[in-house]
Amino acid sequence: MCELLGMSANVPTDVRFSFAGLSRRGGGTGPHRDGWGIAFYEGRGARVFHDPQPSAHSEIARLLRDYEIKSRTVIAHVRRANRGRVALENTHPFTRELWGRAWTFAHNGQLKGIKKRSLGAFHPIGGTDSEHAFCWIMGRLSARFDALPRVAELALAIEELCEDLAPLGVFNMLLSDGRALYVFCNKALHYIERRAPFGRATLVDEDLQMDFAKVTTPDDRVVVIASSPLTRDETWLSLPLGRLSVALDGRILRPIKRRAAR
């Protein structure tokens, strides 16, 4: 299994505090030592860092803990290999271009029989279940929409595809084009919405505290999504199982179906 981290914010936000917690789980406080990756959106572009080394001991992860990259949308992953050997091409997040947008995807879980599903225009580079599922989703979306749909319309389509995949096994996933962060879970994902008044928080995995009041303005909003809570002194909530959640501009929009039907 693996662990996921997602962030959506209404202003470019430093994710280093959360990433410090996640990356400790990659061979330090957790067993997810088979590589890691992170995608930071900046405008329409995405910086994506991958490393098949354990994140707890990775030089590149150390750089990212020291070097401020502010982003409104982040997807990160630490891997415990089950399907697909430990290799660069098997490290999440995976990326593809669709409708002139850079899409990134990370997954926690296993999907039995996913490789029997025929693919459209997108094909896996590596050998994981996860990348096959991503390619299947991208192929179905590209066949259905000629151009980028509105978030609500796209969310409905993504939810249908996720509901189709979920019975194959554990399917906790983060998917983004940098505009919205689409989140599905059928096992466990947690989230926290941070907004004014901002307080302090302490990591679960490292003796590191952050005073968010010092690095934010009163209008800032940030939502952080993680496989298990990253801080020990905040109240994290569970995301609903079997449903798509959408994080946009630092808040979770739910439920999608009701909003889309307005």
Added chain:
Amino acid sequence: MCELLGMSANVPTDVRFSFAGLSRRGGGTGPHRDGWGIAFYEGRGARVFHDPQPSAHSEIARLLRDYEIKSRTVIAHVRRANRGRVALENTHPFTRELWGRAWTFAHNGQLKGIKKRSLGAFHPIGGTDSEHAFCWIMGRLSARFDALPRVAELALAIEELCEDLAPLGVFNMLLSDGRALYVFCNKALHYIERRAPFGRATLVDEDLQMDFAKVTTPDDRVVVIASSPLTRDETWLSLPLGRLSVALDGRILRPIKRRAAR
């Protein structure tokens, strides 16, 4: 204009010496201060680092000068913006998946009217001429071949597409799927093939010397391609203009047409 760096080797090879020279030209010894990027293939995967900061002053470029990543195929680029603003999505190399392979592309030059060319399945994320040209090439290749062709067959197809684009302006480009490095130039690209007996070389842009004999075995072969020679005490050759060259396993295969017709 921009500067390009490509490397092909028969064993995983450290490109830091050449990258140190190139990255100095990104706002240090050269005016290419509008971002930089580098792709390192590892197996079927590629690590791609992008930064809209000048490479001479970039924290990520500094990490890559200090941190050994060995690769058999590398494409790097330092940018002087002409079309497309300074932004992450406009920094080369660009990447796309085709036939289950990760393709990367970097370009030096301008192509007048390229954006009038209609595209197939691949669309630009940013606003550069270069990414439009890359998407056009990928679209034409995907329409022509259902699966990855042999290198010689693909080289012929890529050469035809490059000959079609070259009259639009300056078209010096590097394209790879990690297997071979396809190189086209109609203005200027230089290369050097290094093999035993290995000697020493000194960078043009920095007072840095390398003794290749200390880091190689007698069977190693490396070819380095650059917009202008990176070392001052080796003999660099010009690549033929208006033709596709292919670097494979550390040597330049030429001419393609004659080889393919065998």
